[in-house]
Amino acid sequence: MAARSYGQYCGVTNAVELVGERWALLIVRDLLVGPRRYTDLKQGLPRIPTNILSTRLKELQDAGVVRRVPLMNCGLVYELTPYGRQLEDIVLALGRWGFQTMGDPDEGDVVTADSMTMAFRTAFRADAAASLPPADYEVHIGDVALRVQVAGTALTITQLAPSAPPVGGRLPAGQPDVVIAASPGIRRVISGELSPGEAVDHGVLAVVMGDAGLLERFAATFHIPPVGAAA
Numbered sequence: 001m002a003a004r005s006y007g008q009y010c011g012v013t014n015a016v017e018l019v020g021e022r023w024a025l026l027i028v029r030d031l032l033v034g035p036r037r038y039t040d041l042k043q044g045l046p047r048i049p050t051n052i053l054s055t056r057l058k059e060l061q062d063a064g065v066v067r068r069v070p071l072m073n074c075g076l077v078y079e080l081t082p083y084g085r086q087l088e089d090i091v092l093a094l095g096r097w098g099f100q101t102m103g104d105p106d107e108g109d110v111v112t113a114d115s116m117t118m119a120f121r122t123a124f125r126a127d128a129a130a131s132l133p134p135a136d137y138e139v140h141i142g143d144v145a146l147r148v149q150v151a152g153t154a155l156t157i158t159q160l161a162p163s164a165p166p167v168g169g170r171l172p173a174g175q176p177d178v179v180i181a182a183s184p185g186i187r188r189v190i191s192g193e194l195s196p197g198e199a200v201d202h203g204v205l206a207v208v209m210g211d212a213g214l215l216e217r218f219a220a221t222f223h224i225p226p227v228g229a230a231a
Contacts, residue, residue, distance in 0.1 A: 018063045019087065023048050024056050025094075028080065028087055030114040031066065033159075035077040035167050044114045060084070074167050095122035099191075100227045105184050113144045113159040120146070123190050123222040126153040135217055138176040140208075141184065147172050150221055178210030180218070189219055191226050 006013045019025055023045065030036060030044045042053060057078060060066035065084035071077045080087070095118060105111075116139075134151040138160070145161035149172065158172050185204040188194040196215035199205040205215065 018065065019060070021056060021059065023052060024060060025091065027053075027056055027060065028065065028084065029091055029095075029118050030112075031078060031080045031084070032088055032091060033114045033117045035069075035071055035074075035079040037074065037077050037167060040167060041078065044112045046110060071167065077167055091118070092122050095119065096224050099123070099187070099224045102187060109184075111142055111144055111184060113146065113162065116141060116144050116146060117157050117159060120148055120157055120222060121155065123224050124150075124155045125221055125223055126155070128223070129153060129155070129221045132217055132221065135178075135214055135221070136172075136174070136176045137214070137218060138179040139186075140179070140181045141186065147176060176210060178212070178214045179208040180215070181206045181208050190222050190224055192219075192223060192229065193226070195219070 005017060019028060026045055026048075027041060030041060036044070038053070038057075041057075042048065042050065045053065057066060061068065064081055065087070066078055067081050068076055068078055099119075099122065120139075129150050130153050132150075134149075137148040137150075139146050139148055140161075143162045145159075147156075147158040147160055149156040149158075156172075158170075160171070182205050183203070185194075185199070185202070188204060189196060189199045194202065194204060196205065196219050200207070200212075200215070207215070
C-alpha cells in the first residue's frame with residue numbers, strides 16, 4: 001500500500017510500507033484513543049495537508065488497518081480494525097523510546113488531547129499503580145484538559161477539553177481528587193528530572209484544587225526514565 005516499495009521480503013519492510021509513510025503512525029496514534037471523524041483527525045493533526053490526510057486514510061483502509069463505519073449520533077467515523085489495534089503495544093513502546101530523548105518543545109509545537117492521552121498511556125506504570133490507592137486526577141496543559149483515573153492496574157482517561165466528550169465518549173461522574181495545571185514541562189516530572197515539589201517551585205505544576213500530596217503518587221504512577229537512567 002505504500003507509495004514506494006523497499007524491494008525487500010521482510011516483515012519489518014512490510015510493516016514500514018504499510019504504516020511508515022509520513023503522518024500514518026500519528027493517524028494510528030489518534031485512532032488508538034478512539035474513533036474519529038475526518039474533521040477530528042484534521043483538528044488533532046493541524047499541520048497535515050488535507051490531501052495527505054485523505055491519501056493516508058485511503059492507504060490505511062486499503063491495508064486493512066483502518067475502516068470507516070457509522071457511529072450513532074456521529075455519522076461516519078474512522079476506527080482501527082482488529083489488525084490495526086495490534087499496533088497499540090508497538091505505538092506505546094515507540095512512544096516510550098522517543099520520550100527518553102525528548103527536549104523542550106520548539107516554538108509552534110502543539111499539544112493535543114489525543115497526543116496527551118497517549119502520552120499518559122505511554123508513561124503509565126501499572127506495576128507501581130497496583131500497590132497504590134486509587135487516584136482521580138484532572139490535568140490541564142494549555143487548552144487540553146484530561147480526567148486521568150487510576151484504580152490498581154486500570155487506567156481510564158477522558159478528554160474534557162478542548163471538545164468534550166470526544167466521539168462516543170462520556171464524561172466521568174463525581175469530582176477529581178486533585179486538579180493540576182501544568183506546562184509541557186510536566187515531561188520533567190515524568191522523567192524524574194524534577195520532583196513534584198521542585199516542579200511546583202519552578203512553575204511547571206500548580207495544584208488548582210484538591211490534595212497536593214497526590215502529586216507524589218502521580219509521579220510514581222507516570223514515569224519514563226531518560227536514556228541511561230535506572231528504571
